[in-house]
Amino acid sequence: MDPNAFARDLVRWFRRRGRDLPWRRHRDPYRVWISEIMLQQTRIETAIPYYQRFLRRFPNMRSFARAPLDRVLKIWEGLGYYARARNLHRAVSTLVHEHGGRFPETADDWESLPGVGAYSAAAIASIVNGEPVVAIDGNVRRVAARLRNAARVSDAEVEVLFSASMGPHEPGLFNQAVMELGQRVCFPRRPACAACPVRRHCAAFSAGTTERVPARKAGRPVPHYEIAVGVCRKAGRILVSRRREDAMLGGLWEFPGGKIRPGESPERALAREFAEEVGLRIAVGPKIVTVPHRYSHFSVNLHAYECRHAAGRPRALDCAEVRWVRPAELKKLAFPAANRRILQTLKGDRGWPKT
Ligand code: SF4
Known part of the structure; x- marks a missing residue:
């Protein structure tokens, strides 16, 4: 795969076809952070009304930090995974009360906050701070595995693959483009290869194995x-x-x-x-x-x-x-x-x- 040609095709598609989502309209760290936390384990369509309501109620860090946890949980009610709201509230309160309201500046700093994992930290830092770090989650791993026609890819391999392509492009834009490809085109089952902007770079597409890679894990029984x-x-x-x-x-x-x-x-x-x-x-x-x-x-x-x-x-x-x-x-x-x-x-x- 030619990393530059791949990135050019992907980013051009994203600029033309990427969805106009509320959190993509600015690079305000507070808003990007809220959106990344809400999107953990949650579909975009579900998160949008919560995100909008949340920002109407808590338009900035200080208003959020002042709110009692009960009110925060009431706004979050129905979105699930409530530890996200508690951690966010704790992290924002810490930044406001102990760091003068200053936001972190690197992915490592973002990751040190409660509730911000490696993926969210990389996504936020790349969008807000322009840091060239690859945000890796299940969608991104699946795209990488298919591009390489590999049953499995380690996170280190994903990082090498996409770091080589990120090069001259805005890191946040590139990360969002890969994510969007995984969400809207390179589906877990029956990927929409006919509409894929990067199929000429995809080894699984060339080999006719897109339905077989990456290998699926056996499901565990649910108690x-x-x-x-x-x-x-x-x-x-x-x-x-x-x-x-x-x-x-x-x-x-x-x-x-x-x-x-x-x-x-x-x-x-x-x-x-x-x-x-x-x-x-x-x-x-x-x-x-x-x-x-x-x-x-x-x-x-x-x-x-x-x-x-x-x-x-x-x-x-x-x-x-x-x-x-x-x-x-x-x-x-x-x-x-x-x-x-x-x-x-x-x-x-x-x-x-x-x-
Ligand atoms: S060609 Fe198909 S399998 Fe390959 S990246 Fe595109 S959608 Fe995914």
Whole structure:
């Protein structure tokens, strides 16, 4: 592959056909950083409205650093992978309070911030600082493997391949062009080679092996859990608990409950979980709904039950915080997706709010 001719074809295509995305309209480090974090594990179409809403609410670092974490999580609600929001908030607060609001200037400096991995650091530094570093993720590895017709490529090989091409081009533009090619043309299955601007440089295309490289990894079985949660009511209020910040979905609110152990009924699991998590005795009533939900590494069925307070004062024994709230207050709190589906069922219930 001629690295210069490859880069020329790729960058020309990107300049003509690259999507006009909101974060591509400027090189403001804050905006580019927010977009790169939102795009981790998230489709572009999903991230756009969140990105726009986020910037309307927090137009700059200082306004973001001032916001309480609860408000940040509420804006992030539904986007998933909430550690991203917590890390971003922590990193921005550090820059504002300890570094006078100055942004990092190299990929290594960006990577030292919480939640900024090697890919994001390279993407941000190349776009914002013009640093010639190759941003490598799954899309970029796949494109590199096909260009070389290799079953596998190491990150070092990807770096050598694309560094040679980046040469005279703007590093940020080049990285975004490779990424766009992987997202819109060089699909994991059935790549659109007929529309590919770099097919004359592609060894897999020449060899007719585009469907076979890179070699696919065997999928791992996904664990599944049955979870019981209780919508516990007392005097017109509902009990909610906030997850510990170091836990998955940390900082979000939920209905208390937990995993049903082998041989345990959902009702017994709920009584046990309420005692362990919030120190309450409850009476378990009828089932409200079962919500199936998939996370990246496991799946759950969330069985939600009506419950009534029987004895005790709520204490945060195995959660960050616990509160009785009025139904109208629930919409101000950030809940994970499966809990939001329970909330929607409750709102559709003619008996809402029950006491
Ligand atoms: S020719 Fe096909 S396989 Fe090769 S880079 Fe283009 S889209 Fe990917």
